[in-house]
Structures are given as C-alpha cells and as structure tokens.
Amino acid sequence: MSHAVKTDNAEPALPPKAKAALSEGKRAERRLGLLLCAPAILIMAAVAGWPILYSLWLSLQRYDLKFPDRTEFVGLENYVTVLSNPYWWNAMWVTVLITVVSVAVELVLGMALALIMHRTLVGRGIVRTSTLIPYGIVTVVAAFSWRYAWTPRTGYLAETIAGGDPVLTEKIPAIMVVTLAEIWKTTPFMALLLMAGLALVPDDLLKAAAMDGASAWQRFTKVMVPVMKPAILVALLFRTLDAFRIFDNLFVLTAGSQGTSSVSMLTYNNLIKGLNLGIGSTMSVLIFIAVAIIAFVFVKLFGTAAPGGDGGGRR
C-alpha cells in the first residue's frame, strides 16, 4: 500500500519521456521481473481474488442451501434486504461502537504503556514481557476466561463487581464486557506499535525542547506526537480494521444474543447457521466495502503510510 502511495507522489517529478526512453536491457529486466512475480500473483488471484469475485457473484443470487431448487439470479435484491433490515443496522452500530470505544481507549492506554516500556531503566525485559502477556494468549482462550469470570455463581467478576447479575445476558452490559475484553487483549499490540514510533523521536530534540522551557506535557504534544504521527496512524489503522471485524471475543462471550451481534457475527449466523449463501455473501461484500472505506480514509485523508506495509505478526 505504502509503496503505491509513494510512487504516485514521486512520478510527476519524472519527465514524461522517461518511460519511452527505457533501454533494451531495462526492458528485458522488467520482463524478467514480471515473470518472476507471476507465480505469486497467480496464487494471490486464486486464493484471494477468486473468493472475492465468487462471493460477489453469490451476493447477486438467491441461494439458500435449504432450498436448493429456489436458486435464482436476483440482482441487487439481497442488498436491499440487508440494507433495509434493522438487525443489520443494529449490528453495524454495535460494531462501530465497539470499534470506536476500544480503539480510543487502546490508544490512550497503549501510549501510556509504550512510554513506560520506553523509559523503563530496570528490568526492561520483564516489563516488556509482562505487558505483552494478554496479547500472547489465544483470543478464544482469553474470551472463555472472561466468560467464566462474568458467569454468576462461578465467576469472581460477576460476584464482586456485578453483584451476581448475569451481565452477559443484557445488551449494554454485554457490549461493555466485550469491549473491555477487546481492550485488555489488544492494548499491548497498540503499545508495541507506538513504542516503535517512540524510538523515532530523537533524544536531542526532547533535550532541546526542555532547554527552551517546554513542560513535560508540551514536550509530549508538541514534539513527540508530531514526530510519531506516522506510527500512531498506522497503529490506529491496523487496530480499527481489526476491531471492525471483531468476531472471536463476541462469539465466545455472547454469540450475538440480545442484539449484541457484530457485522461479522451476523454474517456468520446467516451464512453458516442459516445456510443462506446469498444473504451471507451480501453481508461479506458489505463488510469488505466498509473495511475498504476505513482504509481509504486513513490512507488518503490522514496520509497513513505503513512502514514496510506489513501487519505481520498480528495474531
């Protein structure tokens, strides 16, 4: 992604004739390059491109495995059904709420953690390791421990904090618990990305600012944050995309009951449980579009450029 953005910006600087002026050797080299890339591109097209196209095709059909003889092409009817359905919009708002709240809280907590990890003088290894523990636990396992903790009679959180109420069976409390579990789980990831950004801030700059009489807060907002901005935006982009597709925590904690479904959960229910390939694919396509919009907003409007462009290591 980042490379594409950079080349776009760089191209106008080149004289327009540059392309035509390629030498014979350069052209051969380029051809070789394309040939070498071809296998990878073919595989990508097969494993990523084809399923996307297929689900687009499915989304234009009435296709329910329960009624195989009623399969037919219906155009955009599925989109009308989904987009005019209250369950879908409820799921959309739940998803947006969880995404916005969890990412905002994670940014603040993650920044605090990153500063702590960055500044720690003693036991740096231990501090960093212990911070990363929640992130190291498999999400489903962590979600189960949250679920048991919030189950009346067996769970310590349900007994101490909720006074024995089954919080996971009511909409608002359940969404709060899911958001909390999400924050607990992924704040370390945010902290890790932000710490990488902190390393970019030169110490001299901070010292100079201190010399000029900037307070600690001013040094943070006027020096650190502007320098870290690219890292912050990347962290926000990754987390937003990830939070928007929230599934595993929700699946274990509420399974979408009492109107706590996220869009992914709703899609799963329609596709896997309801066997409705048409409606389910329509929802997948809509999620795909939403994710694309989020990425577009971050990249084009905020100017996010992912260093290395790879989210590798994320779970």
Next chain:
Amino acid sequence: MRGKGHRLAAAGGAALIATSVLAGCGSGDGGITINVYKYPQENFQKIVDNCNAQADGYEIVYHKLPREADGQREQMVRRLAAGDAGMDVLALDVTWTAELAKAGWIKEFTGQARSEVEDGTLETPLETARYEGKLYGAPDNTNVQLLWYRADLVPTPPKTWDEMIELGAKLQADGNDKTPGLVAAQGKQYEGLVVLYNTLVSTAGGQIVDDNGTKAVVDDGAVKALEVLKKFATSDVVDPSFSNAAEDDARLAMEGGKAAFMLNWPYVYAAAQKVETIAPHLKWAPYPSIDGDPAKVTVGGINYAVSAFTEHTEESFDAVLCLRSAEHQKFAAINDGVPPTIESVYDDPEMAEPYPMKEAILETLKNASVRPRTPAYQNVSTVISTILSPPAGIDPRGTAERLRTELQDALDSKGVLP
C-alpha cells in the same frame, strides 16, 4: 492478522478431520466401516459394541459430535454441504429433519427399513421424522416436559396455568418469606423459550406455521398463547430471572427452595435425588393446560438418519435399526436417562425404578405436539426466540403481527437472521 489465524485453524481442523476419517476407514480390516456421528452420550459405546457383535460384514465406529446442539448441526451440515462420504449415520435433533431432507442430504426410509421403524414406535416422535409424507429418520429417544411440584406445599397439582399462578400467589401471600411460590421455567432467548411457546400454542389449539411448513399462520390460538405467556411473565409468581433462565437455572431455583413449581424435562428427577431437602417432596404431574383440555406438550429427542452421501446404504440402515432397537433403547433409558420411543419399552419392569414417572411421560407423549416442520426451522426458531424475548414485554396483538411478517420472511429465506 485475525483472519490468518482462522485460516490456519481451519486448515488444522481439516487436517484433523482428514486423519480421523482415514483412521475410521482403516479400522475395518478392509471391511466396511459405518461412521456414526452422535452427540456425546455416556454409555453409547456399549450399544455400538453390542451392535458390532451382531453385525455381519461391517463395523460401526462412534464419532462424538460437540456437546452443544448448534455445534453438532454446524459440523454435520458443513460436511453434508460438501458431499462428504465419510459420514454414514447421523443423530439429528428432531427439529433438523425437514431441513436436511429438503436439501437432499439424508435418505428416505423405504420398504423393510420403514416398516421396522414404524412398527411399535410412538406416533409423535415418528411425526418428527417425517417430511412431506416420507420417513427420513428413525426415532432413537424422545423427551417431554412435565410439571414438577413440591408435594409438601401443594397437595394437589394445578391443572391449568391460571390455577398454578393463583396457587403460587397464595403460597407467597401466606405469610413468611420461607414459603416459596415461584414457578420456574425457561424464558431465556433460546430454543427453550420456543419449546415453551410451541407447547402453549398447541395447547390453545393454534398454529405457528402451517402443515406444509411454507406459510406463517400465527392464528388466534397463537395469540392466546402470547396472552398466557405475557400473563405468566408479568405475574407475581414468575422468577425475577425468568428472562435469563434455561433448564438448569429452573432446576437450581427448584432445588434451592425458591420455587414451588417447575416446568422441566424428566432429567431433573435424577438430579434432585441428590438434594435431601427437596428429593422427598418432588412430585410430577401432567403439564398445565390453558382451558382444561390436556396440554399438548412439545417433543424433543433424537432421530437417526442415513446420509445421502454414504457408500454403504444397506449397512447404514441395518446399523440404525440395531442402534435404536427396543433392547438398546431400554439400555439408554436406564443408563443415560433418555426416554424411549418404542412404546413396549415403557412396560418393561426394569424401567420402573429409574423411571417412576414413565406413565406420565407416556401419557404426555401420546398427546404431544411437534415444533414447526420446515426446512427453515433454524430461522423460525431464531425469529421466535428473538421476538418473544423478554416475555414480559409481549404485546399479544402486536407481537403476533411481528411474528407473522418475520416468520414469513424466514420461511421464504428472504429475511436476515438476527
């Protein structure tokens, strides 16, 4: 990334399934293996062993499905959709028959197999295995709820819902807090609420979905049922956690001495024997009716079906007949507590001790009702439990109207599942 993890897990799962299928095929010494997929039933392996001793030419292998009904259905349906030949016999919840039959994933019972299944089997469980006049399953076990009550507080059990609510209120009003008057039942947003509602609708002589399973009816009887449910959910005798209560929550309310009445499956009898304060007083009676005629209680239970993709049709049907034989149903009833579907088993003297309520069960079964038989049952059930939840918020006319529209969408596979 999140997605990557899932993909890896899926690949791992596929690999696991592949190895287990291969292992399953290999274990027959080159002979035929019949793979049976059933939920975890404690003593089922003994039945399988017994059948294997009698079988000639094939070996049955028992594969355990997940404990939760949704997990069982998902695993089977996913593999059936892919035309997997590794599954031969499937243990289906009674509500799945229509869906799998319509999709063409299970075989019809015909000829000899059909007459053997129909012979001596109770009518309502058999009804659950039929779709569009054809038989697609062999009932293995069945289940019906009874009214459980505290004989020390209530000398004669109530016959109707109104009587029960009145009796409970009187018990509570009779002075101190130590007299429990609550009625424990299942009101959580899940299948249990659908079972309760279906019983009420059938008892009131109504219908939720028509006999063909294609049209949402929600007639006057169904509205009457909504009124009864609403009246109960807003009465003084309802447990405050009714709208979150599943079977076990109701059982615990009864065992904990909070409730005088409970609507629940027969498994509560065995469980309550461990609770000294309750055990001697716990008695059972037929499910309360609405206006005096006996209630038509919803049946649960399991039917065996033969996968359409099996490569060993004859042996699979043979295995089913053995697994559900009268002898094995009795064994399962005594050891795993599941009520039989063959009527003669109830008369067996060995049943008397573990099943003192067998007469009540049999009587209820003979006048029982079936949940809507439609391929879209999963959708129908989800829509009903969503709309009825919480039961105290029911507005009989309005709720019925909403049920009618959303159920019709669900039946037409048009709407969105919540």
